[in-house]
Amino acid sequence: MTNLDRPTGSSMSRAGLRFWSAVFAFAVFMVDVLTPLEGAVAVLYVVAILLAARTNRRNDIIVAATGCIVLTISAYLSSHGLQTIASPALRALVSLAAIGITTLLVLQNHAAHSALVQSERRYRRMFDASRIGVVEEDWSGLRAALDSLQTEGADLRDHLARHPDFVRDARRLTRITDVNPALRKMAGASDSAAFIANVDKLLGENDRSFLDALAAFAQGERFHEGETELVRLDGRKVPVLFTITFPPEPDGDHNVLVFVVDITERKQAQDALLAAQAELAHAARVATLGELSASIAHEVNQPLAAIVTSGEAGLRWLRRDVPDLKEVATTIGHVVAQGRRASEIVTRIRTFLKKVPPQQDMLQIDEVIEEATALVARELAKDDVALIVEAPHDLPPVRGDRIQLQQVLVNLLVNAGQAMSGQPGSRTITLRAGTVDRETLWITVQDSGPGIHPDDLPRLFDPFFTTKGGGMGMGLAICRTTVEAHGGRLSVASTPGSGATFHLTLPYSQEHASP
Known part of the structure; x- marks a missing residue:
């Protein structure tokens, strides 16, 4: 029970309050009738009404007020009868007025108190339930x-x-x-x-x-x-x-x-969603490497061919009547260098393919661009696509996952190349990078293809939407999710017949933000 439910200022029960209200009213009546006091004794009836009001019951107040009015009139008639109006009659009227005003004020206070009690009870129900x-x-x-x-x-x-x-x-x-x-x-x-x-x-x-x-x-x-x-x-x-x-x-x-x-369930749902996105991203990387298999084979074949060539040259220098050890040392150096190059290519491909949790590392974006363009260079060259990269080497670092950002750029570059497939004339992709202000880095990938149909633009980043025959429809959706997870944005602008431009923004790492 709240404080508002208890009789204010008293521990008496409602029945006790009603009893003492009646006793006091009867006492005032007896004093008014049996004593020769000339004052407005009946005014004391307001105390009986106030006692009744402490029960917090409207009916008790009305009954007490009615009883007091009846007792006041009865006492006046008993003592003075219906004589001409004089001072006793005026005192009786004053008493009745006091009883009426007190009753109205008590009833008004009871209404405000009842509303407050109901509000408190309503709040308490909501609080507890x-x-x-x-x-x-x-x-x-x-x-x-x-x-x-x-x-x-x-x-x-x-x-x-x-x-x-x-x-x-x-x-x-x-x-x-x-x-x-x-x-x-x-x-x-x-x-x-x-x-x-x-x-x-x-x-x-x-x-x-x-x-x-x-x-x-x-x-x-x-x-x-x-x-x-x-x-x-x-x-x-x-x-x-x-x-x-x-x-x-x-x-x-x-x-x-x-x-x-x-929000335990929401966190679990978010974790499940992130896991599903990671699975889809890994599947997309596998599919991308499948498309780039010719380029990968060419990249690996180049250092292997150079190793064979250098090895054969070294053998020739050793088979001379007087072996030229200086030339042999040089060719062995070439073999080692090309072997390391082949190892780096394989490592880069395995890393790109690996399914690992996202990492938050400090990244130089020009290095990420260089690695991504190296993965697609052969594929683009096979389709006679010229790749132009305009990225300064002094760009501020960003914080994020190297493989995920590589995947974004690889997907954008591969999509741009495929958009120009079979197109007559020159085919060019321009990748630019720069800064907007002290907080934002931007990268654009622009192609000279036919552009994107206006009806397709609103759905371009939707999962499972694709304009390519046999496409998964997940590449651009994963790209946007990845960029947004890094605190950036990915958008596209296109005019039919004038190519498409994908615009990517990323925040700088706060640890290396410019002062």
Whole structure:
């Protein structure tokens, strides 16, 4: 039961209040009838009405008021009869007016109180029945600590980040007042007391989500959302999404609500989706290498042929009557160099084909471009496609997965070459790279083919959509997903008859961002 459900200021039962209200009203009646007092004794009936009002029942108030009016009139008639209006009649009217006004005010207060009780009960039902975890907190102590904080002109969030002790102490100033059953179950706590006693353990020592919430509260924001992990009392970690509401009222700091949602299933679905995407990406790489088999064979054959040629030359130098050891050493050096080149080609192909978890490495994008163009160079040359690369070597690094970014560029280059297949005249692909600002790197792949039909443009990146006979329809979809996973964007522009241009952007690595 909430405080609003209890008789205000008294522990008496409703029956007891009704009894004492009736007793007091009868006592006032007896005093009014049996004593020679000339004052408006009947005004004291308002006390009986106020006693009845404490039952919080509308009918009790009306019955008490009616009874008091009847007793007032009865006392007047008993003492004065129907004589000419004089001062006793005026006193009786004053008493009746006081009873009427008191009754109206009490009934009005009862209506506002009933609405408040209903609202409280409705809130309590929602609080207890909600499947979303809810915790009520009092942040008024935290407000006082923030008001006394001296930031010395520094940005508030930066100041808080540099003072973890203040943040740690501030978290202890957020007093939990109630926890609903859903959140207690989520945390593995038997009751609110167990939850409150273990709140530091539940949030974890290294949880940084409170820092952002603290900054939002200090800056006067009305809401704050975040994601963190809740450590259950049994030690199991639960990924959660939370929203904190900061009421705007002056006393809103006393009623801060935190809504917590268990996103374990969503995380599992995301992991399954990423695994499926990785499988599709691997399948696409296998298919791409199948298409580039002639180019790969040529790449490997070149160093092998050079090794054979150098080996034969070395044998000839050794078979001379006087072996030329200097020339033999030179040819052996050529053999070693070409052997290493062949090994690098095989390693690059195996790495491209390998199914491994995504890596987050510091990458020089010009090296990624060089490796991707080396994979497709022979394939493009076979179709008389000229590849022009305009990429400076001083581009800032990006953070990402080398193989995934190679796959994006290989797919775009192969698609561009296939789009010009069978086209008369010159066939050219131009790959350019540059910078937009201090934060963004761009790469474009432009071909001189027939372009993309306007009806196909909106669906070009949709899974399983393809304009090629026998195509999987996954290449461009995987490319866009890969680029977006790296924080970038992939788009296309095309004018029929004038070729197509794919535009890719990637953010710089923050560790090497320009000052």
